[in-house]
Amino acid sequence: MPMDAYLKRMLGENEKIILATQRHWFVLLEQILVELIISAITIAVVTILLLAGGGPLVPVGYLLLIIPLVSLTRDVLVWANHKYIVTNLRVIQISGIINKNVIDSSLEKVNDVKMEQSVFGRIFNFGDIEVLTAAEMAINRFTRIGNPVRFKTAMLNAKVKLEDYNIEGVQPAQPAQADIPALIERLGDLRQRGLLTEEEFQAKKAALLAKL
Numbered sequence: 001m002p003m004d005a006y007l008k009r010m011l012g013e014n015e016k017i018i019l020a021t022q023r024h025w026f027v028l029l030e031q032i033l034v035e036l037i038i039s040a041i042t043i044a045v046v047t048i049l050l051l052a053g054g055g056p057l058v059p060v061g062y063l064l065l066i067i068p069l070v071s072l073t074r075d076v077l078v079w080a081n082h083k084y085i086v087t088n089l090r091v092i093q094i095s096g097i098i099n100k101n102v103i104d105s106s107l108e109k110v111n112d113v114k115m116e117q118s119v120f121g122r123i124f125n126f127g128d129i130e131v132l133t134a135a136e137m138a139i140n141r142f143t144r145i146g147n148p149v150r151f152k153t154a155m156l157n158a159k160v161k162l163e164d165y166n167i168e169g170v171q172p173a174q175p176a177q178a179d180i181p182a183l184i185e186r187l188g189d190l191r192q193r194g195l196l197t198e199e200e201f202q203a204k205k206a207a208l209l210a211k212l
């Protein structure tokens with residue numbers, strides 16, 4: 001089943017994909033470099049044998065070429081099927097060619113997102129992302145993904161929009177009064193991180209306090 005079709009079946013009602021990415025192509029290159037070298041050497045040897053008049057070793061060379069090509073194809077499929085997705089409700093990690101392994105984190109439970117990017121990573125646009133809970137414990141780590149800055153920004157923006165959706169009472173179920181102080185505290189945290197302006201914070205805080 002194609003990845004897109006599999007992913008669409010996983011989406012909930014009113015859930016939309018905001019961003020989908022995968023591990024950087026450097027990761028794939030590391031995995032297939034040995035296979036590429038072996039394939040190139042095998043092709044060179046077979047070519048030399050053919051130019052020299054062939055012989056019984058030519059069919060053996062073709063058979064040996066199958067092994068690295070099969071391994072290379074498998075590595076490409078594993079890399080292509082390892083996806084990182086941000087939706088308007090959660091962050092999803094999907095891996096596996098036939099047997100799928102799915103890990104997802106609800107945006108409501110995400111407290112912060114940490115990014116690590118080396119100088120080399122900044123040049124070639126890859127890095128590591130850690131998704132953290134309120135207890136500052138990493139619940140998921142995405143290593144050497146492509147365009148990590150965009151991925152982190154998409155996550156934080158989706159989280160802010162989800163919190164706006166909950167705070168403004170668009171959902172039929174209104175937040176309980178006991179939850180309002182916690183929501184205000186979360187708004188204060190978003191303001192400190194620069195994701196909300198002072199005016200936006202005060203307006204949303206006033207809207208919450210009006211429900212007490």
